[in-house]
Amino acid sequence: MMFLVKGLKINKEKIIINIFLIVSVTTILILLGIFLFLFFTGIKTFNEISFKEIFFGTDWNPTAYGEPSWGILSLLVGTLIVTLGALIFAIPLGIASSIYLAEIASPKTREFLKPTIEMIAGIPSVVLGLIGIFFLSPLIAGLFGLSNGLNGLIASFIVGIMILPTIISVSEDVLISLPKEFNEASLALGATKWQTIKMTLIPAALSGIGGAIMLGLGRAVGETMAVLMVAGNSRGMPTSILDPVRPITANIAIEIKEVVSGSLHYEALFLLGLILFVITFCVNVISEIIINKQTKKYKW
Amino acid sequence: MVKEKTKEKFYFNIFRICMLFTIFILGFILLYVIINGYKVINFRFLTTMWNHQDITQGGIFPAIFGSILLGIGISIISIPIGICTAIYISEYAKENYFTNMVKISIRNLAGVPSVVYGLFGLAFFVFLLNLGTSLIAASLTLGCMTLPWIITSSEESIKSVPNSFREASIALGATKWQTIKKVVVPSSLGGMLTGSILGISRAVGETAPIIMVGATFYISYLPTSPTDKFMALPYHLFILATQHSSPDAKAYALGTALVLISLTFIMNLGIFIIRYKLRKKKEW
Numbered sequence: 244m245m246f247l248v249k250g251l252k253i254n255k256e257k258i259i260i261n262i263f264l265i266v267s268v269t270t271i272l273i274l275l276g277i278f279l280f281l282f283f284t285g286i287k288t289f290n291e292i293s294f295k296e297i298f299f300g301t302d303w304n305p306t307a308y309g310e311p312s313w314g315i316l317s318l319l320v321g322t323l324i325v326t327l328g329a330l331i332f333a334i335p336l337g338i339a340s341s342i343y344l345a346e347i348a349s350p351k352t353r354e355f356l357k358p359t360i361e362m363i364a365g366i367p368s369v370v371l372g373l374i375g376i377f378f379l380s381p382l383i384a385g386l387f388g389l390s391n392g393l394n395g396l397i398a399s400f401i402v403g404i405m406i407l408p409t410i411i412s413v414s415e416d417v418l419i420s421l422p423k424e425f426n427e428a429s430l431a432l433g434a435t436k437w438q439t440i441k442m443t444l445i446p447a448a449l450s451g452i453g454g455a456i457m458l459g460l461g462r463a464v465g466e467t468m469a470v471l472m473v474a475g476n477s478r479g480m481p482t483s484i485l486d487p488v489r490p491i492t493a494n495i496a497i498e499i500k501e502v503v504s505g506s507l508h509y510e511a512l513f514l515l516g517l518i519l520f521v522i523t524f525c526v527n528v529i530s531e532i533i534i535n536k537q538t539k540k541y542k543w
Numbered sequence: 544m545v546k547e548k549t550k551e552k553f554y555f556n557i558f559r560i561c562m563l564f565t566i567f568i569l570g571f572i573l574l575y576v577i578i579n580g581y582k583v584i585n586f587r588f589l590t591t592m593w594n595h596q597d598i599t600q601g602g603i604f605p606a607i608f609g610s611i612l613l614g615i616g617i618s619i620i621s622i623p624i625g626i627c628t629a630i631y632i633s634e635y636a637k638e639n640y641f642t643n644m645v646k647i648s649i650r651n652l653a654g655v656p657s658v659v660y661g662l663f664g665l666a667f668f669v670f671l672l673n674l675g676t677s678l679i680a681a682s683l684t685l686g687c688m689t690l691p692w693i694i695t696s697s698e699e700s701i702k703s704v705p706n707s708f709r710e711a712s713i714a715l716g717a718t719k720w721q722t723i724k725k726v727v728v729p730s731s732l733g734g735m736l737t738g739s740i741l742g743i744s745r746a747v748g749e750t751a752p753i754i755m756v757g758a759t760f761y762i763s764y765l766p767t768s769p770t771d772k773f774m775a776l777p778y779h780l781f782i783l784a785t786q787h788s789s790p791d792a793k794a795y796a797l798g799t800a801l802v803l804i805s806l807t808f809i810m811n812l813g814i815f816i817i818r819y820k821l822r823k824k825k826e827w
Contacts, residue, residue: 270648
C-alpha cells in the first residue's frame with residue numbers, strides 16, 4: 244500500500260513537471276512566431292519591388308495613384324533623429340540622476356525616489372503625447388517661429404522622458420553592485436567622495452552604464468504612440484531637427500488600419516516591422532552581453 | 544583639500560539638480576493632466592455612454608468598461624502562463640540548452656516594440672485564427688506583451704524565498720511539488736501578484752497594438768462577447784487629441800487621460816496595500 248501511494252506521488256510529480264515545461268515553451272513560441280510572421284510576410288515585398296528601391300529610395304508613398312514609391316530612407320532617418328535626440332537628452336540627465344541615487348542620496352531619500360522614478364515608466368505613452376501636443380508644441384512653435392510645432396525636436400524630448408527610467412534604474416543597479424572595497428579603498432587613500440566617484444566608480448561601471456544606454460536606445464527605437472502624436476508625421480526627407488518626421492513605428496501604426504490584408508502595402512509594412520524587430524533584437528542582445536560582462540567582472 | 548571640497552559640493556549640486564529635474568518632469572506631467580482634466584470629470588462623464596455628435600453631452604463609460612475588460616482578459620491569459628513559467632525556471636529547470644532558450648526568449652520578448660506585437664497579433668490572432676478585430680484578439684496580443692514582465696518579476700519574487708524554507712520542507716519528507724505548492728508559492732505570492740498587476744496596468748495604457756487588433760473609437764453598445772469590438776481609454780484620448788474637431792476635445796482628452804492615470808494609480812494602490820500586508824507577515 245505504501246509503495247502504491249509513493250508510486251502515485253512520483254507519477255503526479257512527473258506530470259506536473261511536464262505541464263510546467265510545456266507552459267514554459269510558450270515564450271519561445273511567441274518570439275519565434277513574431278519573427279516568422281514578420282519574416283515570411285515581409286520578405287514577399289521583394290517579389291515585386293527591388294531591394295535597391297526600398298533601402299535607397301527616399302520617397303515613401305505606397306498609396307499614390309499611378310506610380311507608388313517604396314523608399315524607406317526618410318522613415319529610417321526619422322527614427323534616427325528621434326532616437327539620437329532622445330539619447331542626447333536622456334543620457335546626461337539619466338546618468339547624473341543615477342549617480343545621485345546610488346552614491347549621494349541618503350537611504351531614506353532613495354527609498355522615496357526609486358518608486359517615484361518607476362512611476363514615470365508607468366505613465367502611458369499617449370498621455371506623454373498629449374503633453375507634447377497641448378503644451379510643448381505651442382511652446383516650441385512660438386520659440387522658433389514655426390507654423391506647426393509638431394516636429395522631431397518634441398518627439399526626441401518626449402521619447403527622452405520615456406527612456407529616462409530605464410537608463411536611471413539600470414545604471415543605478417550597476418553602480419550599486421560595484422564592490423564596497425572600491426569605495427572604501429579610495430576614501431582611505433584620502434580621496435574626496437567626488438574624486439572617488441569620478442576616478443574609481445564611474446570608470447569601473449562604465450561598460451555597464453553603456454549597456455543601460457543601449458537598453459534605452461532599444462526602447463527609443465520602438466516607441467510608437469507618443470511619436471505618432473508629436474513627430475508631425477510628414478513623409479518628406481527631414482533636413483533639420485525642427486522638421487516634422489515620420490519614424491518607422493509611427494508609419495506602421497498610421498497605415499496598417501487602411502491596408503488590405505495580403506496586399507503589397509500590407510507586406511511592406513510587415514517588412515518595416517521586421518526591420519524594427521531586427522534592430523531592437525540586436526540592440527538588446529548587445530546590451531545584455533555588456534551588462535552580463537560588467538556584473539561578472541567584479542564578482543569574487 | 545578645501546578646493547577639492549568646494550569642487551565636490553559643486554558637482555554634487557549638479558547631480559542633485561538633475562535628479563530634481565527628473566522628479567519635476569513627473570510632477571509637471573501629473574499636475575498638467577490633473578489641472579486641465581479635472582473640470583470635465585463629473586458623474587455623467589464617468590457613467591454615461593459616449594455621445595458622438597456632442598461630446599459635452601456624453602460620457603466615457605464604454606471606454607472605461609472596455610479598458611477594464613481588457614485588463615481582465617490580459618490577466619486571464621498572461622498571469623497563469625507567466626507564473627507557471629517563472630516557477631519552472633526558478634525551481635525545476637536545470638542549466639541546459641532548453642532553459643537558456645527560454646531565458647533568452649523572455650529577455651528578448653521584453654525588448655520587442657509594442658507596434659511589432661500589434662503586427663503579430665494582426666497576422667496571427669486576427670487573420671490566421673480568424674478572431675477578427677475583437678476584445679479576445681486584443682487580450683491575446685497584449686497578453687503576449689505582458690508575459691515577459693510578469694515572468695521576470697515573479698522569478699525575482701520566487702528567488703527571494705530563502706533556501707532554508709525549501710530545505711526544511713524537503714527534510715520533512717515533502718516532495719518537490721508539495722514544497723512548491725505549500726511553501727514557495729505562498730511565500731512569494733505577494734511579490735508575484737504585485738509584479739503582475741504592475742505589468743497589466745502598463746499594458747492597459749498601451750495604445751499602438753490595440754489600434755490594430757480591436758479597439759474602435761465609437762460603438763453604440765457595450766461589448767458583451769469576447770469577439771466584440773470595444774472602446775478603450777488610451778485610444779479614446781488619442782483620437783480626441785489628434786482627430787477630433789470639437790473645440791472641447793482638448794479638455795475631454797485630458798479628462799480621459801486623468802481617468803486613465805487614476806485607473807493605473809488605483810491598481811498601484813492595490814499593490815502598495817498587498818506589499819504592506821505581506822511585509823508585516825514576512826519574518827525573514
